Amino acid sequence: MTGTGRPPALVAVDWGTSSARAYLMSGEDVVVGSRSAPVGVSRAAGGPGSDERRAWFAAAFDDLCGGWLADQPSLPVLACGMVGSAQGWVEAPYRPLPADLTDLSAADLTTVRAGGGEVHIVSGLVKSDGLAGVMRGEETQVLAVLGSPEAYDVVLPGTHSKWVRAEGSVVGDFTTFLTGEVFALLAGDSILAALAEPPVSPAWDAFDRGVRVAAGPEGRTGPLGTVFSARALVLTGSLQGREVLDYLSGLLVGAELVAARDHWLQGPPRPLLCVGDADLSARYCRAARLVGWPDAAVHPDAAPTGLWRTAVAAGLVPVPHAPAATPHDADGDET
């Protein structure tokens, strides 16, 4: 889909804990402008739910998207992520599972006034059966990759990795691994950090070694039982300081993948689709191939596509025409 020349039809905002990214879109995969700012929810002023906080978000939104909206005040605006949490601009509810991401009721978007217009915020998802879980933002990224004819296992690596099980556009289950946050805590301020030196470039041998430990007999005690080896191996001279962090990364990513493979998947691994940050996803792909996935691929930048599809489902932008590749469509001017 080219879409060149098509007029903007949506302002889409992926607004998370540490930053916000806004996209001016004219089609499902057509981003004609983008901006980002370090105005994540964790930076907001004022207490949760206060007038001060609402004013802070309104100002941050105006800085980020005001220029686009000054040109086209009628553009619909759709946002996802922690902006809809209790610490965000306005609290959006959670949708219970199973949730059809393309079947939205009025309750699935929460609206806040901004300048002369409105910002619609996508609901998160909540899982109550089994181990409780919540997500905000990932559900929108997931919509960018679901419904593909190919069958994938889907993971969204990150501070809080999410594994999602879906049929078509219906999310039936998900689970969360705190891998990224535990890595950051251990790498930043633990006895393991004391012996670590920042690597100049990724020490892939050390990463692979960590993955293999996690997937091997020594990994059966899980990450609590393996990570101290990052210290012991340095003290015994068989790991270098500059390898510590990548070895630790391999232990933790490997532990997540093995746990997901053995206790989350409902059959043998299918190709793994890693949705999210390219560098982190590359680690997951590499580790997945080491521990038995037949293939692994990265789908970066899923948020704008997912926001577009959500906007279509909500009627904020026109429903796309049926799949067609007429000469006219190929021009991409009006479809």
Add this chain to the structure above:
Amino acid sequence: MTGTGRPPALVAVDWGTSSARAYLMSGEDVVVGSRSAPVGVSRAAGGPGSDERRAWFAAAFDDLCGGWLADQPSLPVLACGMVGSAQGWVEAPYRPLPADLTDLSAADLTTVRAGGGEVHIVSGLVKSDGLAGVMRGEETQVLAVLGSPEAYDVVLPGTHSKWVRAEGSVVGDFTTFLTGEVFALLAGDSILAALAEPPVSPAWDAFDRGVRVAAGPEGRTGPLGTVFSARALVLTGSLQGREVLDYLSGLLVGAELVAARDHWLQGPPRPLLCVGDADLSARYCRAARLVGWPDAAVHPDAAPTGLWRTAVAAGLVPVPHAPAATPHDADGDET
């Protein structure tokens, strides 16, 4: 053993990362004086191996034990723990496994001059087969509980929990779980901490709930896969803020125990002996009973007994008489 009236025969020092505890001992279980100070290895001045650091340790030792030694300059002094690490007073080697804790060669004690006398430092243990591991200090505590006619599974709960496998006084294997440090990091500075309120007293129901999750089907993905529930359960109203930390503690202690039970023990659980801090050990005992140990008990304050037995093995104090309960012995004056 009463020992009342027996003269002091050993100055024993358990010198760790955050503090040092010194004991004036007149028999294996007879502590006639004790002192502690926040002079752990992590507080030492000067770079590792520097004259400044050695002087800092000498001064800290003199503050702690100088009074006892002024009265009896010939008392032998034995220390264990991180004081023998590269960051400590003097670096003591690691003994390889298997290691008979009562069969010490000259290389198993490292000696440093202090004032007019000497301080002997116990070697740590190193495990090279399988997943590498090291310990310093725990080997000495272990000596206090080994050789018992009853068969135990032995754990030393702590920042870095150690599980030890031994026959008689010979340590054949051990492993380390980073449970305590991971708990402290998550409780102190993570997304889970954000919703936690300090409990007034332990929320045992929440702790038990965490242990049961760790030991149940939802716990199979391991701690990385369960800890986010401490947040989700609060957001969905089924866990209180003041319960978060004990629930998290239950998840992590439970994960350690289940992993040890299934992948470290070499048979069904025997009574669990928790060696170390009484409050933390009480948690381990409680959780152990929940996940299938037939019984669990705490052995606090093992360091002085272990240091005494090490001193006997090293010839620093007289070898005790053969077990006897003669009227003379019962007086405890001279045995």
